Amino acid sequence: MQNPSTIGEIIKQTKKVEENNWNSTQYLNSINMLLTSNDLGKVKDENLSKKFTQLNNKMENINKLTEDLLSLLSSKYN
Numbered sequence: 001m002q003n004p005s006t007i008g009e010i011i012k013q014t015k016k017v018e019e020n021n022w023n024s025t026q027y028l029n030s031i032n033m034l035l036t037s038n039d040l041g042k043v044k045d046e047n048l049s050k051k052f053t054q055l056n057n058k059m060e061n062i063n064k065l066t067e068d069l070l071s072l073l074s075s076k077y078n
Contacts, residue, residue, distance in 0.1 A: 004077075007073070007077040010073060011070070011073050011074065011077070014066065014069055014070050014073060015070065017066055018063075018066045018067065018070060021059065021062055021063045021066055022063070024059055025056075025059055025060075025063065028052065028055060028056045028059060029056075031052055032049070032052055032053075032056065035048060035049050035052060036049075
């Protein structure tokens with residue numbers, strides 16, 4: 001890409017995605033805590049917990065991909 005303002009805007013928007021990803025991860029952590037009882041950390045609903053675990057794993061993958069993208073953009077265009 002040769003347009004510096006476009007590249008700058010892509011980096012800016014990707015940073016917003018990264019911030020949103022972080023917020024989503026925090027919400028997922030809060031939900032996981034709600035799904036765990038105080039009784040020796042036992043899960044209240046196993047099926048629901050599995051789904052949130054899957055979602056959390058996918059969110060971690062998205063976070064890593066976003067981080068890699070920002071790193072690439074920053075190293076290549078800054």
